Amino acid sequence: METMNSFLGPLAFGSTGWGDDLLRGAWITITLALWSMTLGLVMGLGLAALKLSRFVLLRWLAESYTLFIRGMPEFLILLIVFFGSDQLINASLSAFGSEARVEVPKFVATVAGLSAIFAAYACEIFRGAYLAVPAGQIEAAQAVGLSAGKVFRRVRFPQMWRYAIPGLGNLWMVVLKDTSLAAVIALDELLRISKLGGETEGRQLTFFAAAGALYLMMTLLSDLGRAWAEQRSRRGISGT
Amino acid sequence: MKKTLMGASLAVLAMATTSQAQDVLRIATEGAYPPFNNVTADGELVGFDVDIAKALCAAMERECEIVAQDWDGIIPGLVNNKYDAIVASMSITQERLEAINFTAPYYSNYLSVLGKEGSDLTLEGLGDVAIGAQRSTVGSQWAEDEYGSRADVRLYDTNPAAVSDLEAGRIEAIVMDFLPAAEVLNTTSGLGYIEAKIDINDQIGIGIRKGDDELTDAFNAALETIRADGTYEAISVAYFGTDIY
Amino acid sequence: MYQDLKFAASDGVCAGLSPVSGALFKKFCPRFIDGFAVTIELLVLSSILGFLLAVSLVLGRMSGRAVLSWPANVLVYCFRGTPLLVQLWIVYFGIGSFGADGLGALWVFFKNPWAVGLLVLVLNTSAYVSEILRGGLVNLDKGQMEAAQSVGMSWLTAMRRIMLPQAIRIAWPAYGNELVLLMKGSALISTITVLDLMGQTRTVFARNFDLNTYLYAAVFYLILAGIITVFVSVVQRNFSKSRLS
Known part of the structure; x- marks a missing residue:
């Protein structure tokens, strides 16, 4: 450990070095990405349902949401959510006559922003996957008397994932990298810690390169995970 | 300092809470502006601003909690009731006066x-x-x-x-x-x-939410008290070797 | 000189817009338009240079020669596997911290935040575009390459005249998406002191704390996204037309 620490220099572990702080930052990065993806998946499914709805107004709402989110820089969205969320929530609380005041922590604001972005892309993937399930199967399920809800739960939904997983894997990579934007609003994720460390130690290149290496490791592992998930989702399907 | 930053951020993660501003007076400072306000290795906010804030709270006989807030969000945070006052070496400017009120200056x-x-x-x-x-x-x-x-x-x-x-x-x-x-x-x-x-x-004042005139008056009175009894001068001399009022 | 021309142009635009703009926008209009011009400038330059570099990268990757394909693969992997913000900060703050003494003649380039921003955007987008082009190329019938080579075309000529034009057509919609992503990513160069649209917006917000500032910026970015989308679909339509003939 001693020799390793002297090799690592300012990136060493323990109280003198930044190694452990960087890893903790990386952990916050992963937590941010996981939360954003989870919420983004739920919101994305909801948006996909709106887009497939029979009602023009709902479709139109979902379409404009994705159009706006996908046309704006992620950085701008994050800043709007960060500075705007308190104002919006407190204004609505006052409107309902409540005296309570809510503060939105940076972590929550970041997750809110990133999952809103995730959802705007995920809903397209879900819609595509929904429509990709062969119509013949749906008809067959209806023919044997399954209710509409059951057709969805038993036939369509389980198969949607097979079509959705490659796209969602890409989105995971995007959200993982987008968490770095939180450094600008001073949330102590990986990049922000590297910036602090680099400035304190006067070794900016070392620290940013270390951050880059950690991000590369995370994306490499994600790539492996994605390959595994894609393979698994194809189990039992012939011709692929 | 770095250790505390981690600690502070984790604490923030843990408390996604509502805040009511009744008994405890909540004061924000930046925590990244030595020697006026910064964070020590034990995670404590220290500096001239922090000591002045504590002296003012003592003079007002109120319990205070001092929190760190990044500079870019410090005024929006006050406006949104995250805290009740800003003691962070903030200059009184025309543009800021459109968003918040200030007490009398506490240094130049x-x-x-x-x-x-x-x-x-x-x-x-x-x-x-x-x-x-x-x-x-x-x-x-x-x-x-x-x-x-x-x-x-x-x-x-x-x-x-x-x-x-x-x-x-x-x-x-x-x-x-x-x-x-x-x-x-x-x-x-x-x-x-x-x-x-x-x-x-450039006068440095304490930022107060618009409409909270009672608090502005209380701070101004407390400022006069600590000027009169020498508390202010003692703090200033300890940091700068001179009275910067 | 060029700079003055740009400033004059944006003053002209603002004078034209003034009858229809609100108080906030009127006050800061030249800043928004100046920033918008910088964003467009960077976008046009980085997309053209990035495309050229992407073609070279994909040729290197497909060449079958390890000397060429390895460096190209590593570059693409690193730029696709890390956040753009990290890349920007590595080059601007990291490499830049060596200063004139460490970088010698290169300093003229690294000194300039605009140039650093352009470089990183070009490298970043070229990595993604080369991946898109590669996707188009591997889907082409390999027999075409063999046929071209059998009539005496060199590998490079066959790539340039036969393979790449088809790959670009196939990949065009994906390339259009990448253009929008590049535009959105360009907002990050505001963190290395470039006053692009985002940089100007953040500066204005720092003075007025008015959330509408960000909404104005959003409108500008949406306009830009619209322009890109229209451009991409017009080119797409030309592709399909020429295929019919």
Whole structure:
């Protein structure tokens, strides 16, 4: 450990070095990405349902949401959510006559922003996957008397994932990298810690390169995970 | 300092809570502006601003909680009731007065312009070169007002980033507050003053939410108390060797 | 000179817009338009240079020669596997911290935040575009390459005349998406002191704390996204037309 620490220099572990702080930052990065993806998946499914709805107004709402989110820089969205969320929530609380005041922590604001972005892309993937399930199967399920809800739960939904997983894997990579934007609003994720460390130690290149290496490791592992998930989702399907 | 930053952020993660501003008075400071406010290795907020805030709370006989808040979000946070006052060496400016109120000033600030040691730049020449300042500070606004909004004024998110660009030679000068500027010169070699002290009639006050006049009055009264009984002077001398009021 | 021309143009635009703009926008209009111009400038340059570099990268990757394919693969992998913000900060703050002494003649380039921003955007987008082009190429019938080579075309000529034009057509919609992503990513260069649309917006917000500032910026970005989308679909339509003939 001693020799390793002297090799690592300012990136060493323990109280003198930044190694452990960087890893903790990386952990916050992963937590941010996981939360954003989870919420983004739920919101994305909801948006996909709106887009497939029979009602023009709902479709139109979902379409404009994705159009706006996908046309704006992620950085701008994050800043709007960060500075705007308190104002919006407190204004609505006052409107309902409540005296309570809510503060939105940076972590929550970041997750809110990133999952809103995730959802705007995920809903397209879900819609595509929904429509990709062969119509013949749906008809067959209806023919044997399954209710509409059951057709969805038993036939369509389980198969949607097979079509959705490659796209969602890409989105995971995007959200993982987008968490770095939180450094600008001073949330102590990986990049922000590297910036602090680099400035304190006067070794900016070392620290940013270390951050880059950690991000590369995370994306490499994600790539492996994605390959595994894609393979698994194809189990039992012939011709692929 | 770094350890505490981690600790502080984890604490923030844990408390996504509502806050009511009744008994405990909540005061925000930046925590990144030594010697006025910064965080120690034990995670404690210290500095001139922090000691003044504590003295004021004692004079008002109120329990206070001091929280750290980043500079960019410090006014929006006050407006949104995250806390009740800002004691963070904040200059009283016309633009800020449109968003919040201020107490009477508790000290006067001046600006310094730093450059490379031996630089022959003068204030008149700054309009033609690249100069740096921290975004949303009086220094950056002074530079814009003095040299025009289209002068080459580079805005940084933090002061250390500006200082390292000055050292590298990307910019020729930095405009910053005069006491922290002295601190920079103490800790960094190869830099010097282009102008040591510019009086921009900059008064530092305590930021209070609009409409909270009762609190403004309470702070003003407390300020008079600690001026009169010598508490203020003792704190100031401890930090700067002189009374900066 | 060029700079003055741009400023004059944006003043003209603002004078034209003034009858229809609100108070906030009127006050800061030249800043928004100046920033918008910088964003467009960077977008046009980085997309053209990035496309050229992407073609070279994909040729290197498909060449079958390890000397060429390895460096190209590593570059693409690193730029696709890390956040753009990290890349920007590595080059601007990291490499830049060596200053004139460490970088010698290269300093002229690294000194300039605009140039650093352009470089990183070009490298970043070229990595993604080369991946898109590669996707188009591997889907082409390999027999075409063999046929071209059997009639005496060199590998490079066959790539240039036969394979790449088809790959670009196939990949065009994906390339259009990448253009929008590039535009959105360009907002990050505001963190290295470039006053693009985002940089100007953040500066304005730092002075007025008015959330509408960000909404104005959103409108500008949406307009730009619209322009890109229209451009991409017009080109797409030309592709399909020429295929019919």
